[in-house]
Structures are given as structure tokens and as C-alpha cells.
Amino acid sequence: MKCECCHEAEATIHLTQVIDGEVKKLNLCQVCAQKNGIDLNSPISITDVLLGLGNQQSESTPPTDESVFDLSCSRCQMTRAEFKKRARLGCPECYNAFMGELNAITHAMHHSRQHVGKIPARQGNEARITAQIAALQKDIETAIAKEEYETAASLRDKIKRLKEVTSFTQEGESDDA
Template sequence: MDCEVCHERPATLHLTNFINGKKTEVHVCQHCAQEKGYLETDEETYSIHDLLSGLFNFNSTFTNHQESNTQEATHKVCKHCGISYQQFAKIGKFGCGECYREFSEHLNPIFRRVHSGNTVHRGKIPKRQYVNLQKKRLLDDYRKELQRLIEQEKFEEAAEVRDKIKAIDQETVVEDRNKDGEA
């Protein structure tokens, strides 16, 4: 997409404004954006690499305990490929698969920031399998909750969760029978 002002350079800045409920979009190059005042002229430019690398620079938001953990991580080096945590943070890529194991204790804060708080990859689900997988996940969550309640000796609450698990299991059995009868 070309710049809407000069029509010479590619548009690198895309602005969306909502004024009195009306949406307007402007697509301009960096040069025209600075001329129009959308950007300050002394502002540094950042590449996508800078943006992604910035996600790994999270010291300012950590508590003292986490800061010491992060400082400890900067001195770690992967035993397999030799890349340091500091190099990883700078380039945003690991040197090998073993880096995940070597730096594992320091990665969850990064994953939470990058993936909106999620640290477990669940992948995409085909629509026809969504209901079954959703039930399976719900059962897994209930079973974990049941185990936690038993460990805390909250047996009344545990019985309620157990009953929910049985209800879902019975519902699944009935659905399976219906499917077998239709086939």
C-alpha cells in the first residue's frame, strides 16, 4: 500500500481515528508521518526485531526476587550450543532445542507477556472436534480441582465436583450410543 500523502513510498504507519463515532484511517510513510506531525522528528525508528527483542526485556516490571532470577539467567549458557541467555534476549531466537530446557525456568514470564497470559499451547481445533475436546478439557480441569479439594480435605465441595464429572461422563456415553445407533 502506498502512502496516501506522497504516493511515492510504501505506507509504514497506519492510523485509525474514531471521532464522534466516525472511523477514519490514514496510511502514510514515515517521512510524511513526521511532516504531518504524526511522529516526532527526533523519535527513533524501530524494526520488528527491536519490538520482539523488547518483549524479552522485562526487568522493569519484576519484583526484586524476579530481578535476581533474571540477572542469574543472563549469565546462563546453553551446554549444547553455547548461546547465552543474554544473546537469546538480544536476537530473540534460541540456538538449539536444548536451550528450552536450559532456560526453562526463565521462559514462562516471557510466554505470558507474548501470549496474553497463556503458557500452554493448545493449538487450533477442527470445528467437528471442538465439542469433544472442550468436554475433555473440562473433565481434566474438574479432575485437577477434585484432586486439589481432596488434598485440602474439602470433601463436600469435592463431592459436587465428582458429581459434575459423572454427569459429563454419562452424557458422553449416551452421545456415543446415539452415534453408534445412527451409523
């Protein structure tokens, strides 16, 4: 079986990935595997799978020059290969440098572009309302920038109602204590 990247050498590395019930198989030669950041001397990490294989457009097309291009952080000089190996960022600037990779990881893990963590049961409703208020405030700013003042006023009223609900809920909880 030939390597799916270079289409020349014999494939000696066979990777299988299951995403949403769909099985993807990738067959690589050792040279192409190393070029894509897969370390053959250590166990393969989930970061290698998500970053190295998630960027390819299809199983049959070789990677473009852009996907092979090695990014690095301008502040701490961490390279893409180091990030993939460590699975940790080096400094705050790394978030900007590796934004594409972070988005790919988050989307692969959460099936969404936004990380959604766990919320304690007691604070769940309050946290959701706080997030809604923050989103509505951003919408107000957008509406004002577009000079859509009626929309902004409507959004302001929604925020006011949500704040009333949270203050009512908090008063009820303090009465119980």
C-alpha cells in the first residue's frame, strides 16, 4: 500500500480515527509521518492526531505548503511541533500564534467552536443568565454601531428583565438560608 501523502513510498504507519461514527484511515510512510509531526519513538498523543491529521483536506490529497508550514510564537519562540509534543502553550501570546490549531482541537473535542465546561448545579442557572446578559450586551454594541437604536433598546429591556430574574432568585436563596 502506498503512502497517501507522497504516493511514492510504501506505507508503514496506519492510523485510524473515528469522528462522529465515521472511520477515517490514513496510511503514511515514515518520512511523511515525521514531516507531519508524528513521533515514531514515543506513543502517539491525541494532540498529534487532532493537529497533524485534522488539517488534511482529504485522505487522498497531500498536504499543502501552508499546512506543513511550521508556526512559532513571536514571544516565547515555541514552535508548532513543540506545542504538539507538549500539548501545552508556552505563554499568553501562544493563543494568538496557534489559534487555528486551538480551534481545531476545541471543535474536535466539543463539536463546537466554543469550549463549554461544567457548571456546578447550584450556579448553573445563574451562569447561563450571566452568559446571556453578556451576549446581549455585545449585541447592543453591534446594534448601536449599526445605528439600530430600536433593536438596542429592545435588547436593553431583555437585559433588564434577566437582571430582575437573577436578583429575585438571589433574594429567594438568601431568604432560605
